[in-house]
Amino acid sequence: MLPKPRFIPIVLMIWLAGPLPAGAQTPAPIFTVKKNLVTFHSNTKLELIKATSTQLKGLIDPNKRTFAFSVAIKSFEGFNSPLQKEHFNENYMESDKYPNASFSGHIIEEDDFTKDGVYSIRAKGKFTIHGVEQERIIQGDLVVKNGVIKLNCVFTVSLADHGIKIPRIVYEKLASEINVIVYAEFAAQ
Numbered sequence: 001m002l003p004k005p006r007f008i009p010i011v012l013m014i015w016l017a018g019p020l021p022a023g024a025q026t027p028a029p030i031f032t033v034k035k036n037l038v039t040f041h042s043n044t045k046l047e048l049i050k051a052t053s054t055q056l057k058g059l060i061d062p063n064k065r066t067f068a069f070s071v072a073i074k075s076f077e078g079f080n081s082p083l084q085k086e087h088f089n090e091n092y093m094e095s096d097k098y099p100n101a102s103f104s105g106h107i108i109e110e111d112d113f114t115k116d117g118v119y120s121i122r123a124k125g126k127f128t129i130h131g132v133e134q135e136r137i138i139q140g141d142l143v144v145k146n147g148v149i150k151l152n153c154v155f156t157v158s159l160a161d162h163g164i165k166i167p168r169i170v171y172e173k174l175a176s177e178i179n180v181i182v183y184a185e186f187a188a189q
Helices: 007-017 082-092 168-173
Strands: 031-043 048-053 057-061 066-072 100-107 117-129 132-145 148-158 177-188
Antiparallel strands (some): 031 177, 066 100, 100 117, 132 148
């Protein structure tokens, strides 16, 4: 006589046990930046300076509510002239010495970003520009729809807080606080 197959009782036990507990489910994927636009501008009575980059790199882990972003300083385009861009990279930002601006940390709110919705969030972490790291809380809005996360945030960067010196000759042409706008779309890896 042939032995009875043992897989039937195992399948039956799994079926009777029902769904797995919430903690045993597969964790949400990590989301990475797919599209982005980072804009900064300095607006004074004498001059408006504006530049943009589409080179933001970053990720969000919805399970841990952590994030990390980085943008190469030399990736910014625009400015009022090629000479202005050169001065920005060589004299102010010292891009060869400090090639990236970054922000990493955690999201304060405990919302479930894997579900469709609109979320107002606060991100707390280490913000680094020009080699100077500062702890910051930056507010933003997340829109989650059909597995895509869209981020919009607006904040300012104080040049003095990051050791960025403004030569006296252009002091009235460059704002002491720079306005930054970040738009990013994330998709699961």
